[in-house]
Amino acid sequence: MSIAAESLAAPLSLDCGLSVLLPGQEAEEWLTRQIENLFRENYYNYHFMWKLFDNSRYRFLDFDFSGALIGFGSVEATGKFAILSNLLVATAARGRGVGAKIEQARMQLVANLGLVPYSSCVTLGKRSQRLKELHGMQPINWKLGNRINVLEKDNISSAVAYAGDLKICPAINDDRIEYDEANDRTRLVCATQTQYDRWVAELRMRDRSYVDILAHPLVELDSDFLPQGLDIDFHTGSWGRLWQLDNKVLRDGLTGSLDLSVPFDVIASNAEVLISHLWI
Structure with missing residues (x-):
């Protein structure tokens, strides 16, 4: 039922123990339903649902022994950057290292592609933030109150952005x-x-x-x-x-x-x- 991790293109050389949708690969109907259900069951109103089905991204998936989707994360390559988004582990599967496994695979991909990682972490718990720190990323900004009614109704949360080495980056030159x-x-x-x-x-x-x-x-x-x-x-x-x-x-x-x-x-x-x- 899952997609073999070996389906990754050879130059990426990933052996992550996860299923992967490559850019250009469409999710089959059964998988689309599982992805949608994972986010609907864990959020009141997920604000970037469309990104989950954006097939220009790399999408990493983890399944339990019964074939149920328990973890998801994406990577969007844009210019010299790789945006790490949509990291979610099913509530019942948390504490088993699923998020760490997805993060490790995403960071390995980013390194193999030679890109600079960037990720925005919601301030609802520290797990995602600490995973970024574990991989050498550092916090570069915070955005207050930018997420409303996402986890639950009337909940207000914020975000902290993490990035890798920005030495290649010029100053703003656009209006x-x-x-x-x-x-x-x-x-x-x-x-x-x-x-x-x-x-x-x-x-x-x-x-x-x-x-x-x-x-x-x-x-x-x-x-x-x-x-x-x-x-x-x-x-x-x-x-x-x-x-x-x-x-x-x-x-x-x-x-x-x-x-x-x-x-x-x-x-x-x-x-x-x-x-x-x-x-x-």
């Missing part, structure tokens, strides 16, 4: 604004002061939406935006300082589910060290 209407999020990407000045008044009005700015280090922001570390613009493969609008969403995030493996001040300090190396 644009991005709207994620499904998740009520807005991001301003700005390489210039003019871009920030043009949009800041509109952004300030979004008190009940998650709003952040990914800015070139020379762009000056006012006190309505709080520093949250640095982040990556995957459209251009560049980095920028991350700022979040100090609004209701941010304040709710501070009082919501916030289980951190690394404290905010340490993440901020790590980010500044990275910026000092990147910004030459």
Whole structure:
């Protein structure tokens, strides 16, 4: 019933004991149902359900002896980066090393592809964050209150992003604004002061939406935006300082589910060290 791990392309040379869907491989109907059920049974409203069936990704799956899907994780290769997403272990199977096995396989794939790993970890428990640390990734930013009604109704949680070696990454060189209407999020990407000045008044009005700015280090922001570390613009493969609008969403995030493996001040300090190396 499962897909043989040996179906991986030979150059990847993975022997992970997992089933794998390669980019371009469609999940059969029975597997699609199992994937969907796994996430529906473990989340109130999973906000990225479509990514589970995106066949441009590598998708790792673990099954128990009865053929039931108990673990899932994906990898999306984009430019010089590999985005690790959708890591989930069925509640009944937790504590058996399923998540660690999937993480090990994903990191082996990323290393074989020569890409830089990046992952956003929800702050509902520290397991996922600690798995990233175990593989040498370090936290580079936090996003407060960016997940609402995901694990359960009215639950507010946040995220911590982890990344591998960013030395290859140039500074932000693009100006644009991005709207994620499904998740009520807005991001301003700005390489210039003019871009920030043009949009800041509109952004300030979004008190009940998650709003952040990914800015070139020379762009000056006012006190309505709080520093949250640095982040990556995957459209251009560049980095920028991350700022979040100090609004209701941010304040709710501070009082919501916030289980951190690394404290905010340490993440901020790590980010500044990275910026000092990147910004030459």
